[in-house]
Amino acid sequence: MIVSAHDGYPRWLNSGADFIEIDVRRDARGVFILSHDEPKPGTKNPTLDEVVRAAAGRIRIQLDLKESVHELELIERCPLDRIVVTTGNMESIQRIKERYPEVRAGLTKQFVEETTADFIALDHHHATEEALAFCAGYRIPVWVWTVDDKREMRRFMSDPRIEGIITNRPDEALKLRTARS
Numbered sequence: 001m002i003v004s005a006h007d008g009y010p011r012w013l014n015s016g017a018d019f020i021e022i023d024v025r026r027d028a029r030g031v032f033i034l035s036h037d038e039p040k041p042g043t044k045n046p047t048l049d050e051v052v053r054a055a056a057g058r059i060r061i062q063l064d065l066k067e068s069v070h071e072l073e074l075i076e077r078c079p080l081d082r083i084v085v086t087t088g089n090m091e092s093i094q095r096i097k098e099r100y101p102e103v104r105a106g107l108t109k110q111f112v113e114e115t116t117a118d119f120i121a122l123d124h125h126h127a128t129e130e131a132l133a134f135c136a137g138y139r140i141p142v143w144v145w146t147v148d149d150k151r152e153m154r155r156f157m158s159d160p161r162i163e164g165i166i167t168n169r170p171d172e173a174l175k176l177r178t179a180r181s
Helices: 047-057 072-074 088-101 129-137 150-157 170-180
Strands: 002-004 019-026 032-034 060-065 083-087 104-105 119-123 143-147 162-165
Touching: 002 143, 019 083, 032 047, 047 060, 060 072, 072 083, 072 088, 083 088, 088 104, 088 143, 129 143, 150 162, 150 170, 162 170
Parallel strands: 002 019, 002 162, 019 060, 060 083, 083 104, 104 119, 119 143, 143 162
Antiparallel strands: 019 032
């Protein structure tokens, strides 16, 4: 289970989730920051380095790349055994897998037949039976985001084609996962 960090990463570090998902981009100074959207001037965003230090020994990190130019430099700032990467850019995945084959990389768009991605990350609205069957036919796992509805969590957690869910509600997801064990 992956917890989304959009609502302030520090509170999720000890959530019990397997990963904390962070959206990463560069600001005007060239610093890697957490930001889903283009950062506004004067806004104070946590830096990637801060999160990596804070997460050490507590939780692994899912880097959701919002820009596809600096992926190798970004990965080099992280412990390779503690990260996964998601991006909508196939060329980024290819560069990552060529340089760091041990780093799991997921494609965040509809599945394509020719991919070097280790998994597909689908918006929960796109995780239809048809899409899941298509991915299963190619034996590629699926991560689903952002699953906050308890009924959807239950459905995705019981589906063997789903390897992970990304949520803003780790408390609910952990209860459901514990109940299944």
